[in-house]
Amino acid sequence: MLAWRNGEYVTVPDGxxxxxxxxxxxxxxxxxxxxxxxxxxxDHWQRLALSCPRIGLSAQKLILGxxxxxxxxxxxxxxxxxxxxxxxxxxxxxxxxxxxxLSTEWVTLRPLPEAAPTTDLxxxxxxxxxxEWLPRPKSGPWKNSAAAWKELKSLTDRANVExxxxxxxxxxxxxxxxxxxxxxxxQWSLPAGSTGCLPSTAAxxxxxxxxxxxxxxxxxxxxxxxxxxxxxxxRSTLLGGSSLVQKVFSADGKVCWQAGSNQAQxxxxxxALRAWRAQRxxxxx
Numbered sequence: 001m002l003a004w005r006n007g008e009y010v011t012v013p014d015g016x017x018x019x020x021x022x023x024x025x026x027x028x029x030x031x032x033x034x035x036x037x038x039x040x041x042x043d044h045w046q047r048l049a050l051s052c053p054r055i056g057l058s059a060q061k062l063i064l065g066x067x068x069x070x071x072x073x074x075x076x077x078x079x080x081x082x083x084x085x086x087x088x089x090x091x092x093x094x095x096x097x098x099x100x101x102l103s104t105e106w107v108t109l110r111p112l113p114e115a116a117p118t119t120d121l122x123x124x125x126x127x128x129x130x131x132e133w134l135p136r137p138k139s140g141p142w143k144n145s146a147a148a149w150k151e152l153k154s155l156t157d158r159a160n161v162e163x164x165x166x167x168x169x170x171x172x173x174x175x176x177x178x179x180x181x182x183x184x185x186x187q188w189s190l191p192a193g194s195t196g197c198l199p200s201t202a203a204x205x206x207x208x209x210x211x212x213x214x215x216x217x218x219x220x221x222x223x224x225x226x227x228x229x230x231x232x233x234x235r236s237t238l239l240g241g242s243s244l245v246q247k248v249f250s251a252d253g254k255v256c257w258q259a260g261s262n263q264a265q266x267x268x269x270x271x272a273l274r275a276w277r278a279q280r281x282x283x284x285x
Contacts, residue, residue: 002083004076004107006063012108019141021094021106026140027051028094029065032112032237033077035088036285039277040236041068043201048095050199051137055097063105065095070284077285080109088112090237094140115239116160121175121231121248123224123256126151128165128173128196135199148176155251162233164224164248167195171221178235179203181217182228183265188217195221202234202241202273209272215265224248226257230266240274 003012003021013020018028029044045066049059059066067073081089086109094106126148132139145165152163162175172180172191179200181190188210191197210217231245244266248257 001108002080004080006104009079015110016108017142017146018094019143019146021108022096023141024096025055026094026096027055028092028138028140030090030092030237033089033091033285034112036283037281038091038284039241039281040201040205041282041284042280043205044236047138047199047201050135051139052095054133054137056101057095057097057103058101061101062095062103064093064107065103065105068282068284073284076107080107081285084109086111112237113159116243118160118246119233119243120158120161121233121245122152122155122161122163123248123250124148124151124163124165125251126165128167130168131196134193136193136196138198145176152176155253160243166223167221169221170223171195172224173197174200175233178233181206181232181234182225183230184225184228186216188215189220189222190217192219192221200234202236202238205241205276206232206234206269206273209269209276213269213272215269228257229260230263231257231259232266232270240270241277242270242273244270
């Protein structure tokens, strides 16, 4: 497939991973491009900027990594979309440090999956590794999450699934590509940063929506409770930023949790998140 690298177009393997693009340390961000529009891009750039100093980079010197300038992005995205035969896509920006203090930046695309109204979860045996620092960056080569993704694919070939990683103490950390939140009938809970989870852009937006609505929530280091009413998967590339979980399976395929009939609170907060994100959409392509 075609990729962009610091102003030139190069060919990389189809579906190339972050590690295949660059084996060493890197930072990366992914976001959905729908009809040329991206939601909440500034949140991705904020997370990227927080991580840059850790690998010796200045966010202000990045080529694309802090830009919302359509004039910069549109020619790149249009060329990559055309080469891939896509109209919508998941866009990935990879930032690699150089010896001169500047960066090599890559832009790649992959197909945007069809929106699924619900998601099922599989509890994985691959434990979330300990972060090199907190808040945890979204950094390559991403080996632990790649191992979790490989385990999930060995359990099921379905598309609308996520694998849940626990930390070494058995606490819920995050999914292979997403954050989690669960409603117990009184308050929402999300994994604490101490579990090794990423500072998810969608999860942070969800917490902001809850705060605005004065809905209580907490960040916890705890196993996934069995008595919760609702579970949401939170991911920036999902339509609206979230997906309602229907079932949770153990690694041997047994159902260990199922959503009840009353999902009013979860659906109300999903709609609030969707509306909040839509207000922060920009035309990038």
